[in-house]
Amino acid sequence: MMQSQLTHTFTATFRWSFVLLMSTFSLVSWAEELIVNYNDGSAVIERCRFTLDNAAPVVIDSTTGNIIAQVTDPDACGSTTPVPPTVTVTPATATINLGSSQTISWTSTNAVSCSKSGDWGTGTAALSGSQTVTPTAAGTYTYTISCTNNDGSASDSSVVTVTDPSVPAFCNSIPTFGLTRDTSYTAYAQLTNEAWPGTINEKSFWSIPSNQYTALSFVAGTGSGAHFFEAGSPAQGPSAGYVVKISQCPGDFTRDTTDPDVAFCQRSGASPTLRWSETSQAGFCKLTPGVTYYLNIAHGSVSSDNTTYTNACSSAFCSALFQRSQ
Numbered sequence: 001m002m003q004s005q006l007t008h009t010f011t012a013t014f015r016w017s018f019v020l021l022m023s024t025f026s027l028v029s030w031a032e033e034l035i036v037n038y039n040d041g042s043a044v045i046e047r048c049r050f051t052l053d054n055a056a057p058v059v060i061d062s063t064t065g066n067i068i069a070q071v072t073d074p075d076a077c078g079s080t081t082p083v084p085p086t087v088t089v090t091p092a093t094a095t096i097n098l099g100s101s102q103t104i105s106w107t108s109t110n111a112v113s114c115s116k117s118g119d120w121g122t123g124t125a126a127l128s129g130s131q132t133v134t135p136t137a138a139g140t141y142t143y144t145i146s147c148t149n150n151d152g153s154a155s156d157s158s159v160v161t162v163t164d165p166s167v168p169a170f171c172n173s174i175p176t177f178g179l180t181r182d183t184s185y186t187a188y189a190q191l192t193n194e195a196w197p198g199t200i201n202e203k204s205f206w207s208i209p210s211n212q213y214t215a216l217s218f219v220a221g222t223g224s225g226a227h228f229f230e231a232g233s234p235a236q237g238p239s240a241g242y243v244v245k246i247s248q249c250p251g252d253f254t255r256d257t258t259d260p261d262v263a264f265c266q267r268s269g270a271s272p273t274l275r276w277s278e279t280s281q282a283g284f285c286k287l288t289p290g291v292t293y294y295l296n297i298a299h300g301s302v303s304s305d306n307t308t309y310t311n312a313c314s315s316a317f318c319s320a321l322f323q324r325s326q
Contacts, residue, residue: 084152085111089145091158098135098164104143105130106156111147118144118157136183137251138164139176164250171249177309179213179298181251188218188295197225197276203323207236210313213298214320215250220287224277228325229297231271236319240299240312243268246276246285250294254306261286268301273325297322 087108096102107128108114114125119141120133127147135141139162146155163172185191185206192204196218208214231239243253245266255266265285267274277284287293297320299313312318 082151083110083149085109085147085149085154087111087114087145087147087154087156089143089156089158093159093161095161095163096135098138098162098166101132101134102160103130103132104158104160106145108145108147108154110149110151111154112149114145114147116143116145118142133160135160135162137176137180138162138167138172167250168248171252174247174249174252174254175306176251177253177302179211179251179253179309182209182212182214185214185216188216191216196221197223197227198324200225200324200326203321205236205319205321207317208297208299208313208320209317210299210315211311213251213253213296216295216297217250218293218295220278220289220291220293222278222289224275224279224281224284225324226273226275226326227295227322228273229271229320229322231319231321236321237317238313238315238319240314240318241268241270241301242272242312242320243298243301244272244274245296246274246287246293247296248291248293250296252294252296253298253302253309255302255304266302 085108087106089104089106091102091104094102104120106114106125111127114127116123116125116131119135120131120143125145131143133141133143141160141162142157143160144155144157146153148154161172163169188194188196188198191206191214192198192202194202206214227244229242229244243266245253245255247265253266255263257263260282261280262285264275264283275284276287278287278289280286299318299320300309300311302309
C-alpha cells in the first residue's frame with residue numbers, strides 16, 4: 001500500500017492551486033476542503049477530496065500552521081465527484097431609462113477565478129461583487145461573468161435594455177447595429193447655427209468617430225428642399241461613404257421601401273442627396289410640420305434587409321460635410 005504526505009503552509013487566503021513536483025500526488029485547490037490528485041502509476045488520475053472536519057487524514061499542525069494530508073490509497077479518499085463552479089448574475093434582465101444607472105451583482109461558489117466580458121469590457125473580476133453601469137445610448141447591453149476552477153467553468157449574464165423616454169416608444173425596437181451616438185452635436189441648429197432647414201448652399205463641416213453616428217434634432221416646418229452630402233475637408237479626417245436618414249428616432253438607419261412617404265428618407269453612397277417635403281412627392285421624404293425629427297448621419301451602409309451595418313470609416317474618425325442644396 002502506498003503512502004505519501006503533502007504539506008503546505010497555512011495562509012489566510014484559504015484558496016490556492018499548485019502542483020507538488022517529484023511526487024505522485026498534487027494539491028489542486030483549497031476552499032475549506034483539500035483536493036488531491038492521486039496517480040497510481042497508470043494513465044488514470046484519481047481525485048481525493050477531504051474536508052477539515054475530518055480527524056484524518058487532513059490535519060493542521062498547531063505549531064507550524066502547516067496543513068498535512070496523509071493519503072494511503074485512493075479508495076480511502078473522500079468524494080471524488082468533480083465540483084465545477086457556479087455563478088449567478090443579477091438582475092437577469094432589467095429595463096432602465098437613458099441616463100439612469102443599473103447595478104449588476106454576481107456571486108459564485110467553488111470558483112478559483114472569475115472574469116468579466118461583454119458591454120462592461122473585459123478583465124478579471126472578484127469571486128463576488130457588483131458594478132454600476134450607466135449606458136450612454138438606448139439599446140440592449142449584455143454583462144457577463146465567467147468563473148473557473150479545476151473541475152470546470154460557468155458563466156451567467158445580465159441583459160439591460162435602455163430606453164429613451166424623449167423619443168417615441170417605437171424607436172426602442174429600431175436596430176442599432178452596435179453603433180453609438182456621438183454627442184458632440186445633437187441638434188441641427190447647434191451644428192449649423194441656423195434653424196432647420198438652413199440657408200441654401202451653406203456648408204457644415206465636422207467629423208464622426210468610426211462606428212458612431214451623428215443625430216441632429218430639428219422640428220420640421222413647411223416647404224420642401226434637399227441636403228447634399230459630400231467629402232469633407234481634409235482637416236476633418238479622411239472621407240468615407242455615407243448612410244443618412246431623416247427619422248423620428250435617433251440612430252435609425254433602416255429603410256422601408258414599402259411606404260412611398262418614407263422610402264426616400266434613407267439614402268447612402270459616396271455623395272448622397274436627401275430630398276424632403278411636407279407633401280407626398282415621388283423621390284422625397286415626407287415630413288409632418290411641427291414634428292421633431294433627427295437627421296441621422298454615419299459613415300457606412302445598411303443591407304437591404306436592414307440586418308447588417310458595414311462600417312466605411314477605416315480611421316478613428318472620418319470627415320463629414322453637407323449643405324442645403326435647394
